[in-house]
Amino acid sequence: MLIERLRELIPADRIQLDPAVTASYAHDEAEWAAYGTPLVLVRPRTAEEVQQVVRACIEYEVPVVPRGAGTGLSGGANAVDGCVVLSTEAMTAITEINPVERLAVVQAGVVNDHLRNACAEHGLWYPPDPASAPWSTIGGNVATNAGGICCVKYGVTADYVLGLQVVTGTGELVRLGRRTAKSVAGYGLAGLLVGSEGTLGIITEVTLRxxxxxxxxxxxxxxxxxxxxxxxxxxAVGAAGIVPSALELIDRHCLEAVDQWKKMDLAVEADVILLARCDAPGPAGEEEADAIRDCFERAGATWAARSTDQTEADALFEARRLAYPALERLGPVLTEDVCVPKAAVPEMLARIETIGTKHETLIANIAHAGDGNLHPLLITPRGDHEARERAQRAFREIIDEAIALGGTVTGEHGVGLLKMDGLAKELPAEVLELHRAVKAALDPHGILNPGKVIAVDNE
Structure with missing residues (x-):
């Protein structure tokens, strides 16, 4: 039996069978995404322990579902019945911060903000900053290719991954990528694993730029x-050639929800706020900020200004980060993650409003607006089945409209379960077959996070 085999291979304190505990690891934060009942939860502390778990799962033909902090919003970490849930949360070592090479080496369970704070002690910075940065882990960020507020200028997680240590679907522990600034030796396999959501390998260690x-x-x-x-x-900001370090959208619904929760006194005379930041050094930063303010005014802002109160400015950005949990207090929130070309942002926002009206669904809006990554938040009353069905129809229609405008079904949350149908609409059949071929090559036993991202024959 698998449980006895696991007890032979890894320390007993890594294994958890209590149904009350395993149930709490059975799903991520994706609203209404299906999940099953795990057989067991394992929390390894080393890459070698992860390898032993995967080999045992191959031997007993049991699926393994990897997860980090479980902050995902697409169902990518949701359990299937009878699976092993493998949590990397105990793998929290920052093994190296190298100021000369400007890189860090961390285990998969290191929390994003913990890494950022450790880097700051060396005068260094790790840019990817998803809203979940205080809780989400680097392994999960890599698995979903997480973005964040500053990615409009500094890029997403993939832009910072130099190398990975991975347990493959055949139970091998391998290193992919490099530590050097340049390399074209062989295929870019590390890049292939970024954004693969645990379906091609289990990430145990990451080397980051x-x-x-x-x-x-x-x-x-x-x-x-x-x-x-x-x-x-x-x-207008994009047309002016300005690349801010942040350009975020937050609407009145979000601000009011944060106010009700945190009493931050953010109520404003506006239905929508754009928040921009510029980090060019010296006077150039002020000039860039003034140029953005001019763009806002020309586009019809009822008020625009460069902030002189850092506390106030920080509060507005904190409200942006708190918007999702604040809205969750009002009822179930189905979170979208479409991304469209910047020129299509006005039209996409208009279509989202129309969809909300059509389906009688309250849609609050936050967005990494500077790179076209929109997060409409569809809110329903608790226990209202009809409202849930309307919201799900609106969710699907938003995906369709994003694709129609040349966009993509997910900018940073991943495909998981919720976006599988959308991915099938976005990608041509020939490209879907390439995905399946890669999956079959790297996970020939079909045990790695089955049923996620793309349907394959052996799942």
Whole structure:
């Protein structure tokens, strides 16, 4: 039996059978994404222990579902019946921060913000900053290719992954990628694993590129009377050739929810706020901020200004991060993650409004607006089955409209379970077959996070 085999291979304190505990690891934060009942939860502390678990799962033909902190929003970490849930949360070592090479080596369970704080002690910076950064882990960030607020200028997780240590679907423990600044030796297999959501291998260690600490940021806020006007301002900033270090959208629904929860006194005379930051050093940063303010005003802002109150500016960005958990207090939240070209942002926001009205669904909006990554949040009353069905129809229609505008079904949350149908619409049949071929090659036994991302024959 698998459990006895696991007890032979790894220390007993890594194995958890209590149903009350295993149930809490059975799903991520994706609303209404299906999940099953795990057979067992394992929490290894070394890559070699992960390898032993995977080999045992191959031997007994049992699926293994890897997870980090479980903060995902697509169902990518959801259990299937009878699986082993493998949590990397105990793998928390930062084994190296190298100021000369500007890189860090960390285990998969290191929390994003913990890494950022450790880098700051060396005058270095790890840029990817998802809203879940205080809780989400680097392994999970890599598995979903997480983005964040500053990715409009500094890129997403994939831009910082130099190398990986991975347990493959055949039970091998391998290193992919490099530590050097350049390499074209062989296929880019490390890049292939980034964003694969645990379906091609289990990430145990990551080597990450770092940057020097940046200059202090200048904040610009703009108030708008409609989502479309705010979208036009986003397009105007892009057309002006300005690349801010952040350009975020947050609507009144979100601000009011944060106010009710945290009593931050953020109520404003606006339906939508755009928040921009610029981190160019010296006077260039101020000039860039002033140029963004001008773009806001020309696009129809009812008010726009460069902030002189750092506390106030920080509070607005904190509200942006708190928006999702604040809205969850109002009822179940189905979170979208579409991404469209910047020029299509105004039209996509208009279509989202129309969809909300059509399906009688309250849609709050936050967005990494500067790179076209929109997060409509579909809110329903608890226990209202009809409202849930309307929200799910709206969710599917938003995906369809994003694809129609040349966009993608997910910018940073991953495909998981919720976006599988959307991915099948986005990608041609020939490309889907390439995905299946890669899956079959790297996971020939079909045990790694089955049923996620793309349907394959052996699942």
């Amino acid at each position: 770092l940057r020097p600490q940046r200059s202090p940021e200048h904040t610009v806020a703009g108030y708008f009377s409609s989502l479309v006007d705010a979208g036009r301002a986003v397009t």
